[in-house]
Amino acid sequence: MAATYLVTGGMGCIGAWALTHLQRSGARAVNFDLSDDRHRINWLMSAEEQADITFVQGDLRDTEAVKAVFAEQDITHVIHLAALQVPFCRANPPLGAEVNVTGTVNIFEAARAQGIGHIAYASSIGVYGPPSDFPPGLIAHDAPKKPRTLYGAYKVCNEQTALVYYEDYGISSTALRPYTVYGVGRDQGMTSEPTKALAAVAKGQPYQIPFSGTMQFQLASDVARQFILAAEQPLDGACGFNLGGGDPVTVADFVDAALEVLPAAQIEVADNPLPFPAGFDDSELRASFGAVYETPLAEGVAQTIAHIQRLGDGI
Numbered sequence: 001m002a003a004t005y006l007v008t009g010g011m012g013c014i015g016a017w018a019l020t021h022l023q024r025s026g027a028r029a030v031n032f033d034l035s036d037d038r039h040r041i042n043w044l045m046s047a048e049e050q051a052d053i054t055f056v057q058g059d060l061r062d063t064e065a066v067k068a069v070f071a072e073q074d075i076t077h078v079i080h081l082a083a084l085q086v087p088f089c090r091a092n093p094p095l096g097a098e099v100n101v102t103g104t105v106n107i108f109e110a111a112r113a114q115g116i117g118h119i120a121y122a123s124s125i126g127v128y129g130p131p132s133d134f135p136p137g138l139i140a141h142d143a144p145k146k147p148r149t150l151y152g153a154y155k156v157c158n159e160q161t162a163l164v165y166y167e168d169y170g171i172s173s174t175a176l177r178p179y180t181v182y183g184v185g186r187d188q189g190m191t192s193e194p195t196k197a198l199a200a201v202a203k204g205q206p207y208q209i210p211f212s213g214t215m216q217f218q219l220a221s222d223v224a225r226q227f228i229l230a231a232e233q234p235l236d237g238a239c240g241f242n243l244g245g246g247d248p249v250t251v252a253d254f255v256d257a258a259l260e261v262l263p264a265a266q267i268e269v270a271d272n273p274l275p276f277p278a279g280f281d282d283s284e285l286r287a288s289f290g291a292v293y294e295t296p297l298a299e300g301v302a303q304t305i306a307h308i309q310r311l312g313d314g315i
């Protein structure tokens with residue numbers, strides 16, 4: 001059977017990039033998303049390119065609708081990204097649990113019904129607790145997970161769900177845990193602020209990033225490619241990997257990368273460190289996959305600014 005990739009949440013930031021890379025590679029891609037708002041996809045693909053993609057509008061919480069898209073579209077590969085991010089889970093915890101927890105169970109159920117043996121899905125570094133939970137240094141992929149946000153708790157539940165589906169039904173899975181994703185399309189969620197700053201200064205407007213601290217930045221395009229690889233190269237077990245992205249850097253370093261491109265940019269950084277550890281060890285990811293996509297920060301920031309400028313009034 002020809003490969004057909006299901007991307008859930010393809011109207012979102014990472015999903016739009018995943019659909020873009022799949023389309024460029026000539027793969028058949030199906031998007032399943034509650035939203036029909038194509039604004040991020042429009043920033044990445046022409047109308048002609050978008051015509052290669054099958055768009056299915058549906059709710060992840062609806063078990064039958066999820067099963068139907070698997071069956072009707074002959075899905076062979078799964079990249080499950082749809083979720084509600086930290087602020088949305090905080091604002092409406094029951095809805096967050098329905099989408100992030102039940103929705104992920106529905107993906108595994110549909111895979112089981114369809115006889116699909118492997119799933120790639122998005123977890124998050126939000127599965128880990130605050131820096132005080134850990135000794136100094138990068139945090140290992142199998143470090144204890146004691147999140148202090150509901151979003152993180154739901155992602156831990158996803159990883160435990162994946163383990164049970166592997167043990168009970170033999171469905172393997174790869175969870176990738178991004179940190180601060182940036183790039184064109186990153187316009188919502190707690191850590192979208194650095195990208196919003198790039199969008200503002202690319203248009204000559206000042207911006208204040210409301211948090212500081214040391215973290216790892218990952219370019220949305222790279223993250224999407226890593227998810228595609230995770231879907232294409234099944235590993236045995238219910239695996240979870242931190243994404244790295246090199247040595248941790250400060251938000252001020254991110255701003256410096258923008259200033260390299262736009263020396264007159266005005267970006268302030270509030271003195272308000274995020275309550276997450278500085279960095280995560282991705283050596284297990286490197287050992288398990290043939291490729292790790294990692295555009296250097298300076299290059300990724302420059303690419304993002306250039307892309308925003310090309311889009312002009314369209315963004």
Ligand SMILES: NC(=O)c1ccc[n+]([C@@H]2O[C@H](COP(=O)([O-])OP(=O)(O)OC[C@H]3O[C@@H](n4cnc5c(N)ncnc54)[C@H](O)[C@@H]3O)[C@@H](O)[C@H]2O)c1
Pocket residue numbers: 008009010011012013014015032033034035058059060061080081082083084085099103122123124125177178179180181182188189191
């Ligand atoms: N962006 C980051 O920095 C980051 C970091 C860690 C983990 N992640 C995870 O990566 C994944 C993708 O992140 P993103 O930044 O692209 O998210 P996003 O918020 O940009 O997009 C999420 C998409 O999910 C869709 N969705 C929401 N509820 C749905 C439902 N009930 N049914 C179907 N679709 C629904 C939304 O319409 C949206 O298009 C998420 O699982 C997120 O938790 C992201």
